[in-house]
Amino acid sequence: MDGINLNALSENATRLGMRIQETIAEHTRDLSLTRGGSSLFDMADDKTKNITKQLESSSDREKLDAMKRLIALISKNRPVSSYFPAVVKNVASPNLELRKLVYIYLLRCAPSEPDLALLSINTFQRDLADPSPLIRAMALRVLSGIRVPTVATIVLMAVRKSAADPSPYVRKAAALAVMKVYKLDQAHHQTLLDIMTTLLRDRSPLSLGTAVLALDTIAPSRLDLLHVHFRRLCRALPDIDAWGQVDVLRVLVRYARTMLPKPVPASERQEEEVDKDLKLLLACAEPLFMNKNPAVVLAVARAFYYLAPPPMLSKIGAPLLRLLSVSREVERVALAYLLVVARSHPALFITSHNRLLVRVDDAEQVKRTKISVLLALCTVDNHQTLLREFVDYAQDTDDSVAGDAIHAIGRIASLVPSSTSQCLTALMGMINSKQDIIVSNAVLVLKSLVQHQLLTPSCNPTTTLATSLSSQQALLTSSIPSLTPSIPTSLSAAHLPFTSSESTSIVQAPLSIIAQLARRIDDIRHPHARACVLWLVGQYGSVPGTGTTVEGVADWAPDVLRKAARSFNTEASIVKLQTLTLAAKLILLAPTHRTLILLAQHVLTLARYDEDWDVRDRARMLRALLVGAVADFMSSNDEEGLGENWNKKEHAGRPGVVLRREQVTRVLFEGKSGTIGEEPVADSRPLGTLSLVMESESLHLHDDDDETVIDLPEWLEQGIDPALRDSDDDAPQAALSSTAQAISSQAISSQHVPTPAGSTPVVLTPAGGSTPKDTKDWRDLNKFYASESESESEDEGEEGVEEGSGIDDDSGEDEETSEDEGDEEDERVAEHDPSPSHEKTVL
Structure with a gap:
C-alpha cells in the first residue's frame, strides 16, 4: 500500500514539474521577445520567409513577432511593401500592441502603396467612433499620416469630427492632423481655419498648445485670430505641456511685437510705460524660468530678451547660467544664447565670468563660444584675469581654439588700451613657439596691433595723420633728429608737432617688432602670416636719412625681399602678391639703387609666367605704375626689350596715363586701414534659430515645404486697440476679483472690532x-x-x-x-x- 502511494506521489510530482516547466516557458516567451531584441534583426532567409505565414496565423504572439521583424526591416531600410496585404488584414485586431505596430507599418509604407492603403481607410473610420480615446486618436493619426492626395477630403471630415471630440487627447491629435492635411492639400485652407477657430476655444491645456502650433503652421500671418485668445493663452501658459509652452511662447512673442505697443523707456520725468497685456505675458511666463525642460527656459529667455524692458532683463542671467551644468548638448545651445545677450547687455554676466571659464574636457565649439563670451565681458577690472586665461588657452591642442585665444588677446589690447604693452609682450613670446598655428596667429594679431599703434595719434589729439607712410616717417624723423631727411618733399611730415621723447615711446616698440618679424621670416611658414610680415616690411620699411645700406630703406627690408624672391615659385598666391607689392614699394623708396631694381625686375618676370592669373594681373599693374615713377626701371638690364616696346607703343598713340612718382606713392602707401576687427555689438542671427547654434549665416528657420523665412517682426510704435483682446473670459474674472476684494476688505475691517x-x-x-x-x-x-x-x-x-x-x-x-x-x-x-x-x- 505504501509502495503504491509512493509511486503515485512520484508520478504526480513528475507531472507537476513538467506542468511548471511548460508554464514558465509559456510566460517567459514574451519576455524573450522583448528582452532579446537583437534576434529580431537576424535577417536569415528562413525567418523572413515565415513572416507572411506568421501574419496570417491565428495566434497574436506569432503576429506580434512578425510585426516586430517588419519594423526591424524598416529600420534597416529593407523593402517590406510585399507584406502590405497581410499587414492590412490585422488593422482591426483587438490586440492593442499589435494594432500599434500595424499603424506604424502603414505610416511608413502607405506612400509607396497608395492603392493598398485605401483598403484600411474604412477600418480607421470605424475606429474614430471607438469608445477608447486612445484608439480614436491613433486612428486619426494614421489616417492623416497616409499621404495620398485622394483621401484628403476623407481626412478633413475626420479632423472636423475629432475637433469636437469630448476627449482633449483626441482634440490634440486633431490639431496635429490639421497640419498634415494642409501639407497634403492646401486647397482646404479656409476649412482648416474654421476648424482652428474651434480648437483655439478649447479649455484644455493639453490641446491648446498644439492648436497654437497648428495655426502658426497653416497661417503664420493670421495673428489677428489670436486677439480674443491672447489673455487666456497667457494665463494658461503654466498648465500647457512643456513642448507646447515653447511653441506658444514663440507665437506670443511675434504677436506682442506685431500687435502691442513698444515699451517706452523711462525718463527723468516719467516712469517707464509698459502695456498691461505685455505685463500679463511677462508675468505669466516668468515662472517658467524654473521649468526642468531646457527648451522652455530658453524660450522664456528669448521672450524676455525681445519683449521685456531693460529693468527686467536681469532675470535672464541666472536661468541661462543654470543650463550650463545640465548636459553638454544643452550647454552648447545655452552658450549661443548667452553670447548674444552678453554682447548687448554684458552687465548681466560680468560678476559671473568665473562660471564661463574654459574646461579641459569642453568640446571645441563650446571652448570657442566661451572665449567669445569672455571677450564680450572684458572690462578694465577683469582684463588681467582674462588675459592670463587667454594666454593659457593659446596652448590648446585644438588649432581653432588656440587661434581664437590669440585673437582675443589682440581684442583686449583694443578694448583696454592700457594693456597694450602686456598684450604685445605675450604675442612676441608666442613667435618663438614651435607650433606654426601659434606663430601665424600671433603674427596676424601683431600686424593689426602694430599698424593700429602707428596710425593712432595718441600723443596729440589734435594731430591728423593724412597717410600711413607720412605719419610713420614723421615719427621716425622726430625720434632720430640727427639724421637728415632725404625723402621727397611730398612724403615729408616734419610739420607734425611730436617731440623726441613722445614719439620714441610710441613708435620705437612697434618698429622693433616689425624688425624682429622681418628677421624671423624664414621661421614663419603659414601663408597668411608670411603675407602679413611682407606687408609690414613694405609699408613701414622706410628710414629717412643716409645711415643705412640702401638710402631711405631699413637694412632688413631688402633682405626680406631677397628671401621672398628666392622662394617665389614655391610660395602661396597670397605670399606672391605681397612679394610683388613689397618689390614695388622698395624701388619706389630707393629708385636709384640698381640691385633693388634688378631684384624687382626678377620678381616681376617670375610673376609674368605664374599659373595664377591674379599674380599675373598684379605684376602687369605694378609694372605699368612703375614706368613713370622710376626712370631706369624699364631700361636697366632690359634684355627682352620691354622698355623699348613700351616706348614704341606709347609713341604709337596707345591710350593710357603714366603716373608720376608722387601719384604712385599715394596708390601704394595711402588708405591702408589700421584697425582691429571689432566684435559685432548685436548678433544678426536671432535667438531661437538653427543658424545661431550652428554659427552659419546661410541657415535660417524655414517652414518644411515652403521657403518662407520666419523673422522677428519689428515693434509697433502704437499697438492695436486693446479692446480687440477683450473676451467673455475677462468679465467673470473681473467680477470675481472685485467680489473677492469686497469680501476680504469687509472681513478685515469687521473682525474683532467693537461696534x-x-x-x-x-x-x-x-x-x-x-x-x-x-x-x-x-x-x-x-x-x-x-x-x-x-x-x-x-x-x-x-x-x-x-x-x-x-x-x-x-x-x-x-x-x-x-x-x-x-x-x-x-x-x-x-x-x-x-x-x-x-x-x-x-x-
Missing part, C-alpha cells in the same frame, strides 16, 4: 421660503436664543408662540419643521457672527 454705540445694526434677511410672510416685528439675537430654548421645552405637537416673543405665527406648521428652520437660521447667524459680543445683529 460704536451709535452705529446702525446689520440686518440679515433670510432668503428661504420658510419665513412666515405675516411676521409683524423682528427679534434680536438674544431673544432668538431665548425663544429657541423655550420652544424646545414644550411638548411635541403643541402649537403656538409665547406672548413675550413678539411673533405671530399663523403658518400652521408643525413643531418639527419650526425646529429645523430654527436650526438652519441659527447656523446661518452663527456663521456670520459666532460671538454675541460682536455687533448687535437683528434677524
Whole structure:
C-alpha cells in the first residue's frame, strides 16, 4: 500500500514539474521577445520567409513577432511593401500592441502603396467612433499620416469630427492632423481655419498648445485670430505641456511685437510705460524660468530678451547660467544664447565670468563660444584675469581654439588700451613657439596691433595723420633728429608737432617688432602670416636719412625681399602678391639703387609666367605704375626689350596715363586701414534659430515645404486697440476679483472690532421660503436664543408662540419643521457672527 502511494506521489510530482516547466516557458516567451531584441534583426532567409505565414496565423504572439521583424526591416531600410496585404488584414485586431505596430507599418509604407492603403481607410473610420480615446486618436493619426492626395477630403471630415471630440487627447491629435492635411492639400485652407477657430476655444491645456502650433503652421500671418485668445493663452501658459509652452511662447512673442505697443523707456520725468497685456505675458511666463525642460527656459529667455524692458532683463542671467551644468548638448545651445545677450547687455554676466571659464574636457565649439563670451565681458577690472586665461588657452591642442585665444588677446589690447604693452609682450613670446598655428596667429594679431599703434595719434589729439607712410616717417624723423631727411618733399611730415621723447615711446616698440618679424621670416611658414610680415616690411620699411645700406630703406627690408624672391615659385598666391607689392614699394623708396631694381625686375618676370592669373594681373599693374615713377626701371638690364616696346607703343598713340612718382606713392602707401576687427555689438542671427547654434549665416528657420523665412517682426510704435483682446473670459474674472476684494476688505475691517454705540445694526434677511410672510416685528439675537430654548421645552405637537416673543405665527406648521428652520437660521447667524459680543445683529 505504501509502495503504491509512493509511486503515485512520484508520478504526480513528475507531472507537476513538467506542468511548471511548460508554464514558465509559456510566460517567459514574451519576455524573450522583448528582452532579446537583437534576434529580431537576424535577417536569415528562413525567418523572413515565415513572416507572411506568421501574419496570417491565428495566434497574436506569432503576429506580434512578425510585426516586430517588419519594423526591424524598416529600420534597416529593407523593402517590406510585399507584406502590405497581410499587414492590412490585422488593422482591426483587438490586440492593442499589435494594432500599434500595424499603424506604424502603414505610416511608413502607405506612400509607396497608395492603392493598398485605401483598403484600411474604412477600418480607421470605424475606429474614430471607438469608445477608447486612445484608439480614436491613433486612428486619426494614421489616417492623416497616409499621404495620398485622394483621401484628403476623407481626412478633413475626420479632423472636423475629432475637433469636437469630448476627449482633449483626441482634440490634440486633431490639431496635429490639421497640419498634415494642409501639407497634403492646401486647397482646404479656409476649412482648416474654421476648424482652428474651434480648437483655439478649447479649455484644455493639453490641446491648446498644439492648436497654437497648428495655426502658426497653416497661417503664420493670421495673428489677428489670436486677439480674443491672447489673455487666456497667457494665463494658461503654466498648465500647457512643456513642448507646447515653447511653441506658444514663440507665437506670443511675434504677436506682442506685431500687435502691442513698444515699451517706452523711462525718463527723468516719467516712469517707464509698459502695456498691461505685455505685463500679463511677462508675468505669466516668468515662472517658467524654473521649468526642468531646457527648451522652455530658453524660450522664456528669448521672450524676455525681445519683449521685456531693460529693468527686467536681469532675470535672464541666472536661468541661462543654470543650463550650463545640465548636459553638454544643452550647454552648447545655452552658450549661443548667452553670447548674444552678453554682447548687448554684458552687465548681466560680468560678476559671473568665473562660471564661463574654459574646461579641459569642453568640446571645441563650446571652448570657442566661451572665449567669445569672455571677450564680450572684458572690462578694465577683469582684463588681467582674462588675459592670463587667454594666454593659457593659446596652448590648446585644438588649432581653432588656440587661434581664437590669440585673437582675443589682440581684442583686449583694443578694448583696454592700457594693456597694450602686456598684450604685445605675450604675442612676441608666442613667435618663438614651435607650433606654426601659434606663430601665424600671433603674427596676424601683431600686424593689426602694430599698424593700429602707428596710425593712432595718441600723443596729440589734435594731430591728423593724412597717410600711413607720412605719419610713420614723421615719427621716425622726430625720434632720430640727427639724421637728415632725404625723402621727397611730398612724403615729408616734419610739420607734425611730436617731440623726441613722445614719439620714441610710441613708435620705437612697434618698429622693433616689425624688425624682429622681418628677421624671423624664414621661421614663419603659414601663408597668411608670411603675407602679413611682407606687408609690414613694405609699408613701414622706410628710414629717412643716409645711415643705412640702401638710402631711405631699413637694412632688413631688402633682405626680406631677397628671401621672398628666392622662394617665389614655391610660395602661396597670397605670399606672391605681397612679394610683388613689397618689390614695388622698395624701388619706389630707393629708385636709384640698381640691385633693388634688378631684384624687382626678377620678381616681376617670375610673376609674368605664374599659373595664377591674379599674380599675373598684379605684376602687369605694378609694372605699368612703375614706368613713370622710376626712370631706369624699364631700361636697366632690359634684355627682352620691354622698355623699348613700351616706348614704341606709347609713341604709337596707345591710350593710357603714366603716373608720376608722387601719384604712385599715394596708390601704394595711402588708405591702408589700421584697425582691429571689432566684435559685432548685436548678433544678426536671432535667438531661437538653427543658424545661431550652428554659427552659419546661410541657415535660417524655414517652414518644411515652403521657403518662407520666419523673422522677428519689428515693434509697433502704437499697438492695436486693446479692446480687440477683450473676451467673455475677462468679465467673470473681473467680477470675481472685485467680489473677492469686497469680501476680504469687509472681513478685515469687521473682525474683532467693537461696534460704536451709535452705529446702525446689520440686518440679515433670510432668503428661504420658510419665513412666515405675516411676521409683524423682528427679534434680536438674544431673544432668538431665548425663544429657541423655550420652544424646545414644550411638548411635541403643541402649537403656538409665547406672548413675550413678539411673533405671530399663523403658518400652521408643525413643531418639527419650526425646529429645523430654527436650526438652519441659527447656523446661518452663527456663521456670520459666532460671538454675541460682536455687533448687535437683528434677524
